[in-house]
Amino acid sequence: MNGSTTQLSFERFAALCAAAVGALGVGYSIAFLVFLHDSSRGAAYANAILLLAGGLLATATFVAVPPSERANAVTLSSGPSLCG
Numbered sequence: 001m002n003g004s005t006t007q008l009s010f011e012r013f014a015a016l017c018a019a020a021v022g023a024l025g026v027g028y029s030i031a032f033l034v035f036l037h038d039s040s041r042g043a044a045y046a047n048a049i050l051l052l053a054g055g056l057l058a059t060a061t062f063v064a065v066p067p068s069e070r071a072n073a074v075t076l077s078s079g080p081s082l083c084g
Helices: 003-037 041-064 066-081
Strands: none
Touching: 003 041
16 A cells, blocks of 8 residues: 555544544433433443543544644634633
8 A cells, every 4th residue: 555545544534533523422412411310330431431432533533634734723722712
C-alpha cells in the first residue's frame, strides 16, 4: 500500500470513529438519565463504558485532523475563555 491509500483508509476510519463517538454520546446521555432516575450498578457501568469508548474513539478522530486545522480549532476554542 502506498502513502495516499494508507492516508485515505485512515481518514475513513477516523470518519467512522467520529460517527461512533456521536452515537456513543447519545447513548451516554440516555444512560446518564437512567442513572439519575435509578442509580443502579448496571447504569453506572454503562456510563463508564460509554464514556471510555467515546474518549478512545475520539482520539483517532483528533489525530486525523491536519495540524493546520488543529491550530484554527485551538484559536476558536480559546475565544470564549478570553471573554470571561
